[in-house]
Amino acid sequence: MTDIRGILFDKDGTLIDFNATWFAAADAMALVAAAGERALADELLDVAGYDFSIRRFRPDSVLAAGTNADLMALWYPRHAEAERRALLDEFDRMTASGGLAEPVALPGCQVALSALHSAGYRLGVATNDSTGGAERTLLSLGVAQMFEAAYGYDAVANPKPAPDTIHAFCDLTGLKPAQLAMVGDNRHDLEMARAGGAGLAVAVLSGTGTLESLAPLADVVLDSIVDLPAYLARESAA
Template sequence: MSPRPQTAIKAILFDKDGTLIDFQRTWSPAFSRLIETMAAGNAQTAGELARVSGFDLGQGLFDPNSPFVAGANDTVLDDWARILGVTDARGLLADMEAHLFRFGLENLAPFPTLDPTIRTLHAAGYALGIATNDTEAAARAQMEALGLSACFQHIYGYDSGHGPKPEPGMILAFSRATGLHPSEIALVGDSLHDMHAGRNAGVRRVAVTTGTVGADVLAPHADHVFGGLDDLLDWLDGMGA
């Protein structure tokens, strides 16, 4: 096992969507297919599903304020159940997540610097993890598809038993699992949910502007704001120096 890095930060916990993978390029086509599948060819139903989800069917893109951008998959479950006339909401959620699991993998679009960044951090001895409001199974499958699963010691989803962000549960679970104090952990994410979760857990909050939220929104809630993963490496290198 690699020795711990000689920096104040010993571990890095990443959000996934918008941080490691391109949110719009991955999830917009996946969500279009989900709506098409669940609406079963009914244009009015498809329009209603898109409306409550903050999704523009014409452009095939999420609105930056969509509840799906940072929220968990069940964020508009009640609305979808009402529109589809479904009484078994949990069964509906299982169907939605099964489709999203497949469609997300088929459209998986990592950021270009993801692979070298994660491999560099792993080789340097940082404990790495993922805390996502997606499902744990989807996160694990996506990292496996990208050939990076061995680099992440711990992967948590909103359904892993620690609660979704902005609750601090996933971060605190990572702290316990690594044996590190929260002050030795950096949380890297692209949303206010990430920053609020980091604040609630007492970790270093690093915002990246690779998602749908700009630096002007993130900066008041972050300790650092970077343009992408390359800047994270430069920051850690500077800390080591």
């Protein structure tokens, strides 16, 4: 392992419980898209990645891994650009309020982040949520002061899996990509790590991704970020 000095975290499924936090917001957006028709809203949720049979989001689906813009393109393929822009602004407001204003932290999340921050790692968030939504999440979790930046899909020209966020965080911190670890629960997190030349691609099983889907792209697979401080300490000492 290279000399890791900075860590970019995915947000949903990595820092917060994705299913517990996001279903209410996804359901509200689907109802808006369906003009209040319950059956149609359920169809939209299904096509975007919610599995009603197990009440969980499917790995790497639009709801699990995409942006609100991706959701717009899926649900409103024939709308004019101006209509999409207005609806996207509404969806961004919805995901930055309501249930997402009180995200459900994954067990041990704050303790792990505190340990990493105390150890001198420079921390950032790379999410396909909006930047405002990411910042509100960090504030709600009480960890915002530990992070140097939060990058949403609207903070870079090309969101995950493109490497733009890695480049932006390196520009901010002065670190090289090889000095960064990217931590996430979906393939697009690890694809960004590879595309950006990150020194370490860490998969966590605390979100929607599975061992089978993540292992081929990861340098290491952990149960959650709770295991990350000890893993980095061991590797640094080796």
